[in-house]
Amino acid sequence: MAKKNSNPNLDPNAFRDSLASVREDGKRIWVYPKKVKGFFYRYRTYFSWILLVILFVGPFIKIDGRPYMLFNIFERKFIIFGAAFWPQDTHLLIFLLLIFFVFIILFTVVFGRVWCGWACPQTLFMEMVFRKIEYAIEGDANQQRALNEGPWTGQKIWKKSLKLSVFAFFSLLIGHLVMAYLIGIDQVKEIVTQPPTENMAGFIGLVAFSGIFMFVFAWFREQACIVVCPYGRLQGVLLDDNSINVMYDYVRGEPRAPIRKNQVDAAPKGDCVDCGLCVQVCPTGIDIRNGTQMECVNCTACIDACDEVMLKVERPTGLIRYASENSIKEGFQKLFTGRVKGYTVVLLVLVAAFVTLIATRSDLEATITRFPGMTYQARPDGKVSNLYNITLINKTFEPQSVEIASLIDGIEVEIVGDTNWVLEPQTKFEGRFFLVQEQEEVKIPQQKVHLVLSAEGEEFDDIETNFMAPVGGKN
Secondary structure, eight states: OOOOOSOTTSOTTGGGGSOTTBOTTSOBOOOOOOOOOSHHHHHHHHHHHHHHHHHHHGGGOEETTEESEEEETTTTEEEETTEEEOGGGHHHHHHHHHHHHHHHHHHHHHHTTHHHHHTOHHHHHIIIIIHHHHHHHHOSHHHHHHHHHSOOOHHHHHHHHHHHHHHHHHHHHHHHHHHHHHHOHHHHHHHHHSOGGGGHHHHHHHHHHHHHHHHIIIIITTHIIIIIOHHHHHHHHHOOTTSOEEEEOHHHHOSOOOOOTTOOOSSOOOSOOOOOHHHHTOTTOOOGGGOOOTTOOOOOHHHHHHHHHHHHTTOOSOSEEEEOHHHHHTSOOOOSOHHHHHHHHHHHHHHHHHHHHHHTOOSEEEEEEEOTTOOOEEOTTSEEEEEEEEEEEEOSSSOEEEEEEESSTTEEEEESSOSOEEEOTTEEEEEEEEEEEEGGGOOSSEEEEEEEEEETTEEEEEEEEEEEOOSTTOO
């Protein structure tokens, strides 16, 4: 919802026709956010330190020699909080993703884009790492603008070179961090310590990830949130008048006007002094006073800037604050709405289903299929056999010795090759075996056979398959 604009000649909804960081001719407007300080920024910084420590320590955390978190999309193997998930657990991962998305939807409906401003990795690295580096080397917003628009002097070359070098170092660090979550810290160590020719795919992956992060944080910046990320566009659907966002209190702030000494105005004024600091500190270049906007990441920079001004002009803080449209317009806040109740029920159902599936999940899985292109084999000793393929997956972190037996009298299992099926932890095993029966004992051409599989003496699966053979001695 657009709020009242101090200029009556402007369309109050005109800001929605274009992005704040793009000119009318399509060229980009480079955003120079002013350095901010204050209550929220201080606690966002503390929270960022905690998240950064968790992110960088995560790949090194192991339980019994295995990673605590691993998202190996290349081998379709995932370890989440120490629990391993294989391609056969796709349904579990789907449930986990559904739970995550419904939680994000529910969280957004209630608290808006708090995630974006406080915990999103893009905001975390951009505002709390790369932006701080830029401030330290090039100075505040006005100094950065003057440096970029000025001629190429020795000082400018030195500052730009230093900044890009530091950016490149941290981009490499983040690239290695992402690879550690994808393939494991041990694999990353091998890639780093070996010549590139020994593991060209891994080397290219590290360079590619590092290059992407360098591009994003050195140049693309806020455009990643505005143009690429779908979450910001979804908020227009998810938010309602009861959702809590960073909001400008237009009831209290309008009509806005600057404070001038020795001037008495008969017309009433709002608390907003129209200083523009809320716009100057915004990392996406918007004016929060226009209302809820797609570009707003709820970073709270405008809250801190406005509170600082309010203290100076001796007016109450909170002109910009966490609030909902209804709490500003009507003076009350309602959180547990019908939508929130609905999403909560869906979330609880999904969590209950996921817990049930996890509780009934087998640590060992087996798949048996007939060998393609073959029906039966008649043997010289008067027996007939069928050949099968078996795939075994050990999802545990301990070796497992697997045995297979037939529950049908007269049908025996004959393993091809090594008869000791020992599955190493977190591995997949493929083997072959025959089902063998005396030809004279075959009563029907296609018989159901139940096979029982056990590991370390405990049964873990019962599989039904078909045994095909001519009846009696008839061929």
